Amino acid sequence: MKRVGNLYNAFISDENILMAIKEVNKTHRTKFGKLNPTVKRIEMDLDKAVQQLRELVVNDFKPSPTKEKVIWDNSAQKERIIHEPPLWPDQYIHHMLI
Numbered sequence: 001m002k003r004v005g006n007l008y009n010a011f012i013s014d015e016n017i018l019m020a021i022k023e024v025n026k027t028h029r030t031k032f033g034k035l036n037p038t039v040k041r042i043e044m045d046l047d048k049a050v051q052q053l054r055e056l057v058v059n060d061f062k063p064s065p066t067k068e069k070v071i072w073d074n075s076a077q078k079e080r081i082i083h084e085p086p087l088w089p090d091q092y093i094h095h096m097l098i
Helices: 014-027 037-044 046-058 087-097
Strands: 067-073 078-084
Touching (some): 014 046, 014 087, 037 046, 037 087, 046 087
Antiparallel strands (some): 067 078
16 A cells, blocks of 8 residues: 655645635535525635635634434435535535545
8 A cells, every 4th residue: 555645735735725615616506596605705705715724724623513414315215314514614624635
């Protein structure tokens, strides 16, 4: 197994943060048929959002509590309980890691 080092600088780079923002915004664009207000706010000032995410990560980010949601899984034909993290900043930081 090979090991990769020095990932922190790539993790907090502008390119990685912008890529994460674009990926999250692509999948969370609308909410109840309207433009998601969080996505709209972030897209209005991308430079500020990039800086805020970097500061959160550098200054010891701690994840927020999740919201519990019940969904219907059509493939298994049963209800499932999922835990959804807040969109800002948790999902954005998750995409930065992935």
